[in-house]
Amino acid sequence: xxxxxxxxxxxxxxxxxxxxxxxxxxxxxxxxxxxxxxxxxxxxxxxxxxxxxxxxxxxxxxxxxxxxxxxxxxxxxxxxxxxxxxxxxxxxxxxxxxxxxxxxxxxxxxxxxxxxxxxxxxxxxxxxxxxxxxxxxxxxxxxxxxxxxxxxxxxxxxxxxxxxxxxxxxxxxxxxxxxxxxxxxxxxxxxxxxxxxxxxxxxxxxxxxxxxxxxxxxxxxxxxxxxxxxxxxxxx
Ligand code: CTP
Ligand code: CA
Numbered sequence: 380x381x382x383x384x385x386x387x388x389x390x391x392x393x394x395x396x397x398x399x400x401x402x403x404x405x406x407x408x409x410x411x412x413x414x415x416x417x418x419x420x421x422x423x424x425x426x427x428x429x430x431x432x433x434x435x436x437x438x439x440x441x442x443x444x445x446x447x448x449x450x451x452x453x454x455x456x457x458x459x460x461x462x463x464x465x466x467x468x469x470x471x472x473x474x475x476x477x478x479x480x481x482x483x484x485x486x487x488x489x490x491x492x493x494x495x496x497x498x499x500x501x502x503x504x505x506x507x508x509x510x511x512x513x514x515x516x517x518x519x520x521x522x523x524x525x526x527x528x529x530x531x532x533x534x535x536x537x538x539x540x541x542x543x544x545x546x547x548x549x550x551x552x553x554x555x556x557x558x559x560x561x562x563x564x565x566x567x568x569x570x571x572x573x574x575x576x577x578x579x580x581x582x583x584x585x586x587x588x589x590x591x592x593x594x595x596x597x598x599x600x601x602x603x604x605x606x607x608x609x610x611x612x613x614x615x
Contacts, residue, residue, distance in 0.1 A: 388607050390431030392473040396423045397465060397512075399439035401458045403485035405504065406494045415480035417441035419533070422595040423476055424450045427603055435468045437461060439479050458482050458509040465512055466519065473528040474606050477513045478561075480535075485509050517556040529609045531559035531602065537566040545579055545587075552581045559583070559605055561590070561598070580605050584612075 398420020402410035417438060424436040425447035434450045439461055446452050453468065455461045458481045469475045484506035494502065513532045519525035534551050538544040548562030563578040580588040580601060590601055 385429050387431035389427055389603065392431075392610070393433045393435070393471065394427050394606075395435045395437065395465065395468050395472045395475045396420050396427065397437045397439070397461060397475075397477050397479035398424070399441040400480040401439045401461055401482045401509075402456055403458065403482050403509070404456075404489040405486050406490035406492065408493055411482060411484070411486060411504075412440070413480045413482065417444050417479075419595045419598065420476075420478040421445075421447060422599040423478055423602060426596060426599040430603060435472070437464045437468065437479070439481075458485065458512065462510045462512045462515065465516065466525070469516055469525060469527045471526050473610065474531065475516060475527055475529070476531045476533075476602060476606070477516075477557075478533045479512075481512055482509055513555055513557060521556075528613075529559065529606050530557045531561065531606065532557045533561045533563065535563045535565040538564070548579055548581055552583060557583070558609060559602075561602055582609070 399417035400413040400415030402412040404410050420436065420438065421441065421444050424434050428434045428447055428449045435453065436446070436450050437453045437455060439455050453464050455464050461479060461481060465475070487505040487507045513530070516525065516527060516530050520527050520530065532555050534548055536544045536547040538547060544562060544564045548560060552560040560581045561578065562581060577592040578590050580590055582605065588601070588605065590598055
């Protein structure tokens with residue numbers, strides 16, 4: 380059942396969400412992957428649908444999650460598959476939120492047959508760089524090849540003795556060139572495989588909102604609030 384009292388402020392909008400984590404094959408049975416469960420992206424899709432949006436969810440390796448009602452699902456495996464699906468569905472979308480954990484690198488070769496445990500030196504895995512999907516979305520929009528409204532990214536940061544999570548987030552927002560960046564503080568078991576998040580919501584306008592600890596559903600609501608603010612600032 381739909382929660383009562385939710386704003387239907389995304390009615391008439393088409394939004395795209397990427398979720399999960401890409402897997403880059405080493406051979407037919409093995410891959411290079413990451414711990415992203417897809418729960419944050421699914422929460423984003425569910426909340427957007429509740430708020431009236433038409434939602435396309437591009438999901439990488441999230442087979443254990445229940446697809447929210449009314450959400451159009453496209454399943455992908457690798458970063459390159461994610462890229463081609465997104466470039467297709469993002470065109471004409473009012474917003475794209477990239478919550479998927481995209482592998483920065485992939486094995487240069489994927490063996491056709493299962494790699495065997497032979498004697499002697501263990502094999503070396505060579506890596507190639509994957510496309511930066513968020514970066515390409517921003518670039519294609521700037522070139523006029525993609526008609527996409529708001530483009531939002533996610534960043535999981537641990538910070539270090541020299542640079543805080545917030546400072547890394549600000550730098551990444553500038554480097555990525557997107558309109559919004561959700562910065563999650565990770566480490567100590569936060570964010571990955573758990574139910575809550577904490578961090579900041581940074582807008583290219585310079586507006587910065589702290590995001591308190593709370594559920595992924597709550598964070599999703601804050602993200603759509605920020606996207607809706609951008610819709611209001613740039614009416615179409
Ligand atoms: N992203 C992407 N394609 C990639 C890597 C990341 O689209 N190949 C997107 C993610 O979905 C996320 C955002 O970019 O929304 C930030 O990802 P992150 O890994 O934090 O940024 P990177 O630029 O890869 O920087 P680094 O991993 O070095 O911190
Ligand atoms: Ca990365």
